[in-house]
Amino acid sequence: MSGGPPGGAGARLVLATRNAHKVGELRAILGGVLGGSVEVLALDDPSLPPVADVVETGVTFAANALLKARAVAAATGLVSVADDSGIAVDVLGGSPGVFSARWAGRHGDDAANLALLLAQLADVPDEHRGAEFVCAAALVAPGSGLERVEHGRLRGVLERAPRGEGGFGYDPVLRPEGYEVTCAQLPPGGKDAISHRGRAFRALAPAVLEALGR
Ligand code: ITT
Numbered sequence: 001m002s003g004g005p006p007g008g009a010g011a012r013l014v015l016a017t018r019n020a021h022k023v024g025e026l027r028a029i030l031g032g033v034l035g036g037s038v039e040v041l042a043l044d045d046p047s048l049p050p051v052a053d054v055v056e057t058g059v060t061f062a063a064n065a066l067l068k069a070r071a072v073a074a075a076t077g078l079v080s081v082a083d084d085s086g087i088a089v090d091v092l093g094g095s096p097g098v099f100s101a102r103w104a105g106r107h108g109d110d111a112a113n114l115a116l117l118l119a120q121l122a123d124v125p126d127e128h129r130g131a132e133f134v135c136a137a138a139l140v141a142p143g144s145g146l147e148r149v150e151h152g153r154l155r156g157v158l159e160r161a162p163r164g165e166g167g168f169g170y171d172p173v174l175r176p177e178g179y180e181v182t183c184a185q186l187p188p189g190g191k192d193a194i195s196h197r198g199r200a201f202r203a204l205a206p207a208v209l210e211a212l213g214r
Contacts, residue, residue, distance in 0.1 A: 011212040012039045014048065016072035016082035019108075021168035022197070026083065028188065029198050033205040038212060043072065051075040061085060061098060062149045065138035069147075073140040079211045080142075081204065083197060085135040087170045089158065091121070091128050100169070110169050114162065118173065121158060129158040131174060133183075137200035141211035148207040152199030156183075167191060 013034070015026050023042050030040055043051055054071045058064035061084040068082035086100025096103040096117065104112035121129065133154040140147050155177050162172030164184025171183035176194060183191055192198040 010039065011037065011214060012041055012078055013208065013212065014041045014043065014045075014072055014076055014078045014080045016043065016051075016068045016080045018043060018053075019083075019168075022083050022085075025188075025192055025195070025197055026081075026201065029192050029201045030081075030205070030208075032192075033202055034208065034214075038208075038214065041078075048076050048078075056084070056098070058084075059098060061134055061136035061151070062138070064098060065136040065149060066140070066147065069138040069140040073142040077142055079208070080140050081201070081208060082138045082140075083135055083200070084138070085133065085196060087117075087174065088132050088134050089117070089121070090130040091124055097134075114170055114173060117158075117170070118160065118162075122160075126157070131156060131158050133170070133174060133196040135196035135200040137197070137204045139204055139207050139211060144211065146207070146211050148204060150200050150203035150207075152196040152201070152203065154183075154194060154196045154199070 015023055017023060027040055041048060051072055054068050056064045056067065058067055065082045065084035069080045073080040086097055088094040088097050101107050104116040106112065135152045136149055138149045156174045159173045159175055159182060163182045164172050166186065167184045173182060175182050
């Protein structure tokens with residue numbers, strides 16, 4: 001399987017994630033910077049071969065993002081990008097960090113993860129509730145061997161109770177610095193404009209275009 005000749009018609013990019021919320025945000029973010037000539041495929045695209053789940057053995061966001069992008073690039077033969085992300089809480093020394101998706105034990109149980117984090121911080125006063133979302137965006141191009149990682153961050157304060165219906169994960173409890181609302185109360189485009197994911201993937205975009213010969 002091939003992504004077509006670099007610079008030719010039909011440049012294709014694969015999103016190496018199984019998280020549907022990330023797919024939605026990444027389509028919007030990358031659509032804004034790559035232009036319409038790049039076809040952005042999700043992992044469940046019927047034109048792609050099945051890709052085995054990747055065990056996230058890395059201890060940094062960058063290591064795990066590269067593991068995911070390398071696996072998908074190898075399985076599909078296409079230029080791939082992956083996102084590894086999470087929340088880093090100041091008083092927890094940066095935890096949950098790479099364990100954000102499985103903080104309460106079961107991978108991807110957003111409600112349980114968020115409830116546990118709030119319970120752990122119940123006695124922490126407002127002035128010590130700083131935290132940040134972190135995203136490592138990785139690019140792997142199978143043909144050239146090009147690999148690149150960019151990071152993005154969104155600092156804020158952890159609320160005491162969830163607010164808002166938008167977004168996913170810890171969005172209802174992180175209020176970005178300078179805002180009165182949580183990430184889950186921002187409109188989708190409003191989150192992408194300031195988010196860790198938006199910043200990381202906009203920084204990665206020039207390398208993605210280079211890998212696709214654009
Ligand atoms: P893939 O590995 O398939 O991409 P995943 O959900 O397992 O999907 P991660 O391992 O990177 O992804 O874990 C990310 C977790 O961090 C996610 O489950 C959320 O709990 C949290 N997180 C990441 N980005 C977030 C965001 O924008 N808003 C809220 N929570 C976020």
